[in-house]
Amino acid sequence: MKKTHSRTTLITGLLALPALALTACGGQADGGDAESFPDETITFITAFAAGGANDSLARMLAEHTETVAEDYDFVIENIDGSSGSVGQAEGAQADPDGHTLLLVTPSIITNPMFNNVPYTHESFEPVILINSEPHVLLVNADAPFDDFASFVEHAEENPGRVSIGVSGAETTTAFTSRDLATAAGIETTTVPHDGMADALLQAQGGHIDGAVAGGLTEAQSAIDEGSLKPILVFDDERLEGLPDVPTASEEGLDTMHSSWRGVAAPEGTDPEIIELCTMSSRRRWRRRATRRPHRT
Amino acid sequence: MGLTEFDVSVLFDPLNIVAILVGSLAGMFFGAIPGVGAMVVLVLFLPISFLLPPLPAVLLLLAVYQSSEYGGSISSIILGIPGSPSNVATILDGHPMAQSGMPGKALGYSLWASTIGGLVGGLALLFLAVPIAAFAMTLSYPEYFLLGMLGILAVAVISSHDLIRSIISAILGLMVGTVGMDLITGDPRFTGGQMELYSGFTLVAIILGMFAFSEVITMIRDKGSQPAPDTLTVKTKVPFAELRTTAKATTGGSVIGSLIGIFPGTGSGTASWFGYSLAKKLSRNPDRFGKGSPEGIAGAESANNSSVGGSLLPLLTLGVPGSPAIAIVMGAFLMHGIVPGPNIFAEEPTLTYGILFGFLLTSVAMFFSGKLVTPIFSRVLKFPSEMLIPAVLLISIVGVYAANTSSFELWVALTVGVIAYFMRNLGFSLPAFVLAFVLSGIIEENFRRALLVSGGDLTIFVTRPFSLVLVLIIVGLVSLGIWGKARGTRREKILAEVQGTDEQKSKA
Numbered sequence: 001m002k003k004t005h006s007r008t009t010l011i012t013g014l015l016a017l018p019a020l021a022l023t024a025c026g027g028q029a030d031g032g033d034a035e036s037f038p039d040e041t042i043t044f045i046t047a048f049a050a051g052g053a054n055d056s057l058a059r060m061l062a063e064h065t066e067t068v069a070e071d072y073d074f075v076i077e078n079i080d081g082s083s084g085s086v087g088q089a090e091g092a093q094a095d096p097d098g099h100t101l102l103l104v105t106p107s108i109i110t111n112p113m114f115n116n117v118p119y120t121h122e123s124f125e126p127v128i129l130i131n132s133e134p135h136v137l138l139v140n141a142d143a144p145f146d147d148f149a150s151f152v153e154h155a156e157e158n159p160g161r162v163s164i165g166v167s168g169a170e171t172t173t174a175f176t177s178r179d180l181a182t183a184a185g186i187e188t189t190t191v192p193h194d195g196m197a198d199a200l201l202q203a204q205g206g207h208i209d210g211a212v213a214g215g216l217t218e219a220q221s222a223i224d225e226g227s228l229k230p231i232l233v234f235d236d237e238r239l240e241g242l243p244d245v246p247t248a249s250e251e252g253l254d255t256m257h258s259s260w261r262g263v264a265a266p267e268g269t270d271p272e273i274i275e276l277c278t279m280s281s282r283r284r285w286r287r288r289a290t291r292r293p294h295r296t
Numbered sequence: 297m298g299l300t301e302f303d304v305s306v307l308f309d310p311l312n313i314v315a316i317l318v319g320s321l322a323g324m325f326f327g328a329i330p331g332v333g334a335m336v337v338l339v340l341f342l343p344i345s346f347l348l349p350p351l352p353a354v355l356l357l358l359a360v361y362q363s364s365e366y367g368g369s370i371s372s373i374i375l376g377i378p379g380s381p382s383n384v385a386t387i388l389d390g391h392p393m394a395q396s397g398m399p400g401k402a403l404g405y406s407l408w409a410s411t412i413g414g415l416v417g418g419l420a421l422l423f424l425a426v427p428i429a430a431f432a433m434t435l436s437y438p439e440y441f442l443l444g445m446l447g448i449l450a451v452a453v454i455s456s457h458d459l460i461r462s463i464i465s466a467i468l469g470l471m472v473g474t475v476g477m478d479l480i481t482g483d484p485r486f487t488g489g490q491m492e493l494y495s496g497f498t499l500v501a502i503i504l505g506m507f508a509f510s511e512v513i514t515m516i517r518d519k520g521s522q523p524a525p526d527t528l529t530v531k532t533k534v535p536f537a538e539l540r541t542t543a544k545a546t547t548g549g550s551v552i553g554s555l556i557g558i559f560p561g562t563g564s565g566t567a568s569w570f571g572y573s574l575a576k577k578l579s580r581n582p583d584r585f586g587k588g589s590p591e592g593i594a595g596a597e598s599a600n601n602s603s604v605g606g607s608l609l610p611l612l613t614l615g616v617p618g619s620p621a622i623a624i625v626m627g628a629f630l631m632h633g634i635v636p637g638p639n640i641f642a643e644e645p646t647l648t649y650g651i652l653f654g655f656l657l658t659s660v661a662m663f664f665s666g667k668l669v670t671p672i673f674s675r676v677l678k679f680p681s682e683m684l685i686p687a688v689l690l691i692s693i694v695g696v697y698a699a700n701t702s703s704f705e706l707w708v709a710l711t712v713g714v715i716a717y718f719m720r721n722l723g724f725s726l727p728a729f730v731l732a733f734v735l736s737g738i739i740e741e742n743f744r745r746a747l748l749v750s751g752g753d754l755t756i757f758v759t760r761p762f763s764l765v766l767v768l769i770i771v772g773l774v775s776l777g778i779w780g781k782a783r784g785t786r787r788e789k790i791l792a793e794v795q796g797t798d799e800q801k802s803k804a
Contacts, residue, residue, distance in 0.1 A: 002550055014597075017454060049620070049623065049624075050338075050339040050342055052629065053630065055627060056627050056630040056631055059343070059346070059627075059631065060631065065345065072409055077700060077701070078339065079702075081492065081494075081495050081498075081702065082476075082477070082492065082493075082495040083477070083494065083495065084495030085491050085494055086491065086492060086702065089491060099507055115484060115491070116484075116489050116491065117491050118491070148643060160751060161751060163748070163749050167480030168479070168482075169477070169478065169479055169480055169481055170482035183676075189534060189748055189749065189751075190749050191749060192479060192480055193745075194479065194741070197615065197616045197617070198616065201433075201610075201616050202436055202437075204433065204614075205433040205435075205436060207436035207437065207749065208749060220635070221615050221637030221638075221639060222615075222633055224433075224637075224639060225637070225639065278467075291359060
């Protein structure tokens with residue numbers, strides 16, 4: 001009971017920051033077009049299916065903002081399809097008046113790289129970064145290796161036979177897995193799945209040797225349960241939740257990867273609105289951060 | 297806290313009861329709209345669930361899910377247009393029965409089977425959650441692949457008249473399933489540069505095109521030649537003696553549905569096909585299948601409802617949603633700050649056991665709201681076709697659009713509808729196409745993942761115990777089928793020869 005609670009607080013805490021920031025955009029705006037903002041319902045596009053982690057995040061964010069600032073009214077639009085391309089295209093082509101916002105993930109960079117889509121990441125103006133979590137390498141608890149050094153050793157002895165599950169073919173976790181192989185000079189097999197949960201489940205069952213999770217949050221329950229153990233954090237700083245797990249830079253590897261979520265507006269949105277948002281969000285963030293340092 | 301210590305009175309909190317009743321009625325009404333499956337209704341109700349405390353929120357969504365599986369069978373039976381992907385198999389016997397003048401009875405069979413299926417799924421959830429979760433962990437890519445292959449064998453079951461054409465339909469379905477991004481390499485395949493096709497054709501557009509649009513074209517062609525509506529009996533009551541004849545089909549469908557539901561990613565659509573095939577295999581009158589057999593309705597409908605309980609299992613025990621619809625229910629958990637997973641039983645016992653017991657109540661609520669609502673729907677066929685055609689077309693368009701708010705899908709549905717019209721008239725099986733399309737992803741991806749992990753070694757399919765069992769079942773079914781066919785043709789030949797000699801004799 002207690003564990004769930006603290007996790008809930010952490011999530012709400014994380015969410016509260018940008019939610020306040022978004023509120024701040026309107027509340028403290030005082031010039032030009034920004035003054036009357038928002039004068040209609042804000043459409044908040046989520047380029048992923050309803051019910052998923054991204055969608056839940058968008059809804060929590062909108063709900064929270066609505067309760068804090070009364071003049072804000074959001075409608076969440078789930079435009080699912082083609083790994084987010086359809087919704088992202090919609091977001092990029094929307095009227096740049098600040099009344100259409102998009103929940104963005106690294107896929108706004110990777111989708112235009114691999115597919116023929118009518119936008120690039122430059123079609124968006126960043127409004128705010130919601131969270132960013134470093135990727136984590138997890139292995140099955142019964143795997144014949146229990147730390148990163150023995151993992152590398154095992155992979156060197158069995159080239160190509162160590163399988164790492166990732167969330168999809170062209171997702172950030174897939175890049176992390178391949179980059180790890182290059183950086184560590186080992187040969188592994190990257191196995192794409194239909195979402196992270198599926199990859200973690202296969203690693204838990206021991207059908208693959210390990211998985212790269214796009215952050216600690218999504219792997220937490222498997223770690224708590226004891227079926228997966230984290231052996232590497234793709235960052236240069238240890239995670240608070242995993243104080244005993246070494247980082248990539250400690251292991252002498254130049255592979256740092258994270259999954260992030262943020263809010264963006266279509267390119268051409270009045271810089272004043274965006275500037276106001278960013279400025280006030282920073283202020284809010286810092287104030288909040290100093291008051292509740294453990295929540296950052 | 298264990299199963300027996302749960303205070304059941306928690307469930308009878310008025311808010312929980314209201315949530316279940318509202319969910320049941322709404323799921324049924326919306327689910328009955330062609331193309332509007334459990335997914336769309338759940339998305340509609342997700343924001344409402346945020347306003348409720350966790351238990352009623354989850355119960356509301358589960359009631360919606362549960363009863364929209366039955367609701368979908370309403371339009372399958374009445375119009376021959378599946379309400380959702382999981383009700384395609386219901387058309388095969390439900391629609392002929394409705395056309396033969398007994399739409400009410402067909403719905404009655406469906407309601408009974410759905411309710412029993414829902415209860416069996418709920419009981420499986422209640423008593424087998426822990427052992428089954430452990431079993432599900434031992435399954436991986438080879439088993440998923442073989443399960444898909446086993447499903448494809450149902451093509452032989454659903455095609456009573458022309459096996460070759462059904463096989464062609466199924467192969468077309470598999471081929472259409474390859475459109476979109478290759479899930480292993482990420483390359484777009486056969487998309488024609490169309491961004492909307494990167495994730496492939498959506499099931500809703502295909503199904504509505506195949507069944508709704510082509511049905512509308514057929515209706516326009518056959519204008520005025522409908523059976524006289526006065527002969528229809530709308531009574532939904534099914535005498536107990538008749539209901540008993542479907543007992544075997546319902547039991548089989550319920551058990552197999554609960555099992556299929558546990559496989560993450562398969563869902564109720566696949567389950568209904570397994571239920572239908574099993575019902576035909578178990579039946580004493582397999583010849584009646586496809587012509588309005590109550591057992592066909594019972595097999596398919598009990599399976600899709602029992603899979604709902606099954607698909608909730610991996611969510612509660614592993615934190616993995618067993619179907620896309622359950623993924624939406626998972627959203628309700630997340631919004632309340634509860635992370636489903638192995639620890640949820642220990643951390644949130646009241647909620648978890650409340651859900652398990654409440655799930656049984658959703659089946660009961662579905663039965664009574666079904667009794668209430670069904671007679672209204674069974675009168676739909678009394679409408680003259682001049683009114684029905686435009687209404688169905690309009691509703692179908694709304695259904696396709698509502699699924700993804702994309703007008704591209706409307707064009708897909710329309711094109712598919714025209715093609716399907718010709719397929720239908722040339723005797724190619726549409727259900728076989730849909731079945732193969734549904735299974736194509738499961739089959740291809742898991743075959744390739746299995747080989748990725750094994751390093752290209754095909755023995756992975758026979759060295760794993762459960763996988764070997766599946767291989768043996770498939771080999772057994774196929775050889776039985778071929779043997780039966782061979783014997784059948786020999787008998788026909790002999791018969792023909794005997795007849796021939798008889799004729800010669802009579803001539804002589």
